[in-house]
Structure formats: C-alpha cells, structure tokens
Amino acid sequence: MSETPFIKMNGLANDFAVVDARRGGVRPRSEIIRALADRARGIGFDQFITLEPSRIGADIFMRIDNADGGEVAACGNATRCVAALLMAENGTASASIETRAGLLLARNDADGSISVDMGVPRFDWEDIPLAEEFRDTRAIELxxxxxxxxxxxxxxxxxxxxxxxxxxxxxxxxxxxxxxxxxxxxxxxxxxxxxxxxxxxxxxxxxxxxxxxxxxxxxxxxxxxxxxxxxxxxxxxxxxxxxxxxxxxxxxxxxxxxxxHIWMTGPVESEFTGFFDTETGAWRRQEAAAE
Known part of the structure; x- marks a missing residue:
C-alpha cells in the first residue's frame, strides 16, 4: 500500500482534498480522483488540489483536478484555502500562488477572511473561448x-x-x-x-x-x-x-x-486530515484538522 496524506478543506462548502506534493504527496491518476471524489464511498469533494513547487518563484504551484478527473486552470475557493495553508505555514499575511490561469496573490484580512486577486477578466469571444464570433459578449445568442x-x-x-x-x-x-x-x-x-x-x-x-x-x-x-x-x-x-x-x-x-482586477473575499475551513492509497483509492480519516 502506498499512502498519501491529504487535508480536507472547504470554502463555503465548496470542498477540496489537498495534497502537498512538495513533501512526498502524490497526485493520483484520474480514475483514482474520480473514486476519491465520490460522496458515498470516497472522501467526497468538488476538486482535488495538488501543491507543487512553483516554476516562477511563487510560494506554490496549485494544480486543480475536478471531481471528474479533468484538470482545470482556476478555482477561486481552492485558491483561498491554499492561501490560508501557506500563510499559516510561512507565518505571513500574504501568499503568491501560481496556477495555469496565472499568478494569484492573496492576503489575510483583519477579520480572518482570505482575499485573493483573481486577475483581469477576459471578454473577447476568442479568449472565453466561444466556437463562433460574438462582438458583444454581454449577451450572446444562446x-x-x-x-x-x-x-x-x-x-x-x-x-x-x-x-x-x-x-x-x-x-x-x-x-x-x-x-x-x-x-x-x-x-x-x-x-x-x-x-x-x-x-x-x-x-x-x-x-x-x-x-x-x-x-x-x-x-x-x-x-x-x-x-x-x-x-x-x-x-x-x-x-x-x-x-x-x-x-x-x-x-x-x-x-x-x-x-x-477582481478581488474575492470570504472564509475558509479545514475539516480533517487523512490518507489515501494511490493505487486503489482506499482512504482513511485521521483526525479533525487544526484550526
């Protein structure tokens, strides 16, 4: 059995299993992610988050896999959860997170909320992307x-x-x-x-x-x-x-x-820690996560 530790977190019940691949954790295959995401038999989550070394000098690179095992570029609530982990780990009030969508900056607010700069929105039809041209994306024909x-x-x-x-x-x-x-x-x-x-x-x-x-x-x-x-x-x-x-x-x-730039502010929660088998998807809960 090859066990990998994880922490279960959520932002407003949008929940994640987070693995630190800097310290021996492993990003599982897509079929294992799908099994772990199952809310009846698995850990149960919306996204699987893997923390990897940044290639551009940020605190971390955050890899995001959806519950169906497909990789995506961005997840705002996961970014806030990861930022909270990094700031607690580093004893800082800010964090920088590299994603496939770009570099995201986060800060710890006075009330305990986490704010993230989610970058600049893109409105051109090619950038969304759409399959056909729409000059005005404020309202498309659909x-x-x-x-x-x-x-x-x-x-x-x-x-x-x-x-x-x-x-x-x-x-x-x-x-x-x-x-x-x-x-x-x-x-x-x-x-x-x-x-x-x-x-x-x-x-x-x-x-x-x-x-x-x-x-x-x-x-x-x-x-x-x-x-x-x-x-x-x-x-x-x-x-x-x-x-x-x-x-x-x-x-x-x-x-x-x-x-x-879009700033997103809200709470995060750590739920519990545990381990999963990278080959079978079997998992076990360890304990409630420290606040």
Whole structure:
C-alpha cells in the first residue's frame, strides 16, 4: 500500500482534498480522483488540489483536478484555502500562488477572511473561448426551451481563469439548473465546456446565484462563478463594481477594482486530515484538522 496524506478543506462548502506534493504527496491518476471524489464511498469533494513547487518563484504551484478527473486552470475557493495553508505555514499575511490561469496573490484580512486577486477578466469571444464570433459578449445568442418562450436565454459570458455563462433570471429557485446544466455546460458554443450560472440581482450591491460547474455538477459555491457574475453584472449595468454574491453555501464579497482586477473575499475551513492509497483509492480519516 502506498499512502498519501491529504487535508480536507472547504470554502463555503465548496470542498477540496489537498495534497502537498512538495513533501512526498502524490497526485493520483484520474480514475483514482474520480473514486476519491465520490460522496458515498470516497472522501467526497468538488476538486482535488495538488501543491507543487512553483516554476516562477511563487510560494506554490496549485494544480486543480475536478471531481471528474479533468484538470482545470482556476478555482477561486481552492485558491483561498491554499492561501490560508501557506500563510499559516510561512507565518505571513500574504501568499503568491501560481496556477495555469496565472499568478494569484492573496492576503489575510483583519477579520480572518482570505482575499485573493483573481486577475483581469477576459471578454473577447476568442479568449472565453466561444466556437463562433460574438462582438458583444454581454449577451450572446444562446437559449434553452421553446424558441418563442425560452426558459433561459442571452447569457453574459466571460473567462475568469475558466469559461462562464451567466443567465439573468428573476428567481434562481425557479430554474432547475441541475437538469439543464449538463446540456448547457457541453453546448457546442463552448469548445472547452463552461460553468453555467443563473443569477438574480436583488440590489445594486447584491446578487444571488446557483452554479452548475463543469466537471463537478451543481455546487454549494463557486468562487470563479461569483467573480464572473459580478463583472458581468457591472458590465451590463445591473450592479456597481462591488457586491455580495450569495450562493447556497454562503456569501463572497467581490470587488472589480480600478485596475480591472477582481478581488474575492470570504472564509475558509479545514475539516480533517487523512490518507489515501494511490493505487486503489482506499482512504482513511485521521483526525479533525487544526484550526
């Protein structure tokens, strides 16, 4: 048996198994990740996070695999969790994290929340990417349901490290995103698939959302979806450049600053530690994680 230690963490119930590959931990094969992600028989998580040495001088390189075993470039809530680990390890109030989406900077706020600079959003159709040209990505031609009475239509689209489509609705609870999410996630317009969100603007500084995350499914929270929602809401005049984004798992505060960088702020939690077998996917819980 080849056991690898992990720590289970979450940001607003968006949860992760984190392995430190700098200290002998191993990133498992995709089929083992899928087994470990299973909430009935495995550890149960949305993403598997592997910490590796940075190639550009950051504190860490963060590799992200979704529950389906596919690698992705960005995960906002995981970034906050990893930042909290690094700051505790180094005794610092800030951390730098290399990802496939770029270099992300994080800080520990006075109230114990973790803030991350998620970088600059990309709105051009080629950068999202889309399969065909749309000059205005504030609302693209995409709908689901009858042509004359679509259930959802005209989403705003953006890349915030991964592709997102935001559908504006009057009541997020009135849409079965768990049913239509898989259809939209894999729609031909999204060659790399996309995260699908329904968003209800409740005030000029507040939005409620639900997200179907590519490679994961319906999530309690999605940090990049919160970021995508805020910049698209501001870009379409629905909100200002900062707002509280409410998800089933809780709230994130998102600010799109004067330099066009997106700042995401919210809590993190360490749940427990354990070990898993890299060959079989068998795992065992060790203890509650230290706060």
């Amino acid at each position: 709908q689901i349901g009858p042509v004359d009475a679509p259930v959802l239509h005209s989403p705003s689209v953006v890349n915030v490290g991964n592709p997102h489509a935001i559908f504006w609705v009057e009541d997020v609870s009135g849409h079965a995103i768990e049913r239509f999410g898989p259809l939209l996630e894999s729609h031909p317009i999204f060659p790399e698939r996309a995260n699908i969100t329904v968003a209800e603007v409740t005030a000029s500084d507040a939005v409620t959302i639900r997200t179907y995350e590519r490679g994961v499914g319906l999530t309690q929270a999605c940090g990049t979806a919160a970021c995508a929602t805020l910049v698209c809401a501001a870009r379409t005049g629905r909100t200002g450049r900062e707002a509280t984004i409410t998800m089933p798992g809780g709230d994130l505060f998102i600010r799109w600053d004067e330099h066009d």
